[in-house]
Amino acid sequence: MKDKIKVTEEMQLVVEQMRLDDIEENPDIENEFFDCDCCGQCKCVAGSIQYGDYRLCNDCVLFAEVGFELKKLNSIQDLVDAMEDKRLEEICGFIKNDSNGVNN
C-alpha cells in the first residue's frame, strides 16, 4: 500500500511539470482556456490532458493521476462521475448569481 500523501506530493510535481512544459513549448497557451469536462470550470489549457472523450484541466489531471496511482479509480469515467456534484454546484452557482437582486 502506497503512502497517500507521498503519492500526492510526487504527482503534484509531475503534473506541475507537465504544465510548465506546455507553457515552454507554447507560451501563448497561458491565455487559452477551455471548459474542463471533469470539474466544469473554465481552466487554462496549459497542463490539461485529453483522456479518451474527456479533456481534463491541470487540477483534475492531478486528481486522476493520484486516483489511478492509489487504485481509487479504474477509469476517467469514474472521476467524471465522482465530480458530477461539483459540476452541478458550478451550474447552481451561476443560477444563484443570476437571481441575486431579483427580490430588491
Ligand SMILES: [Zn+2]
Ligand atoms: Zn477540471
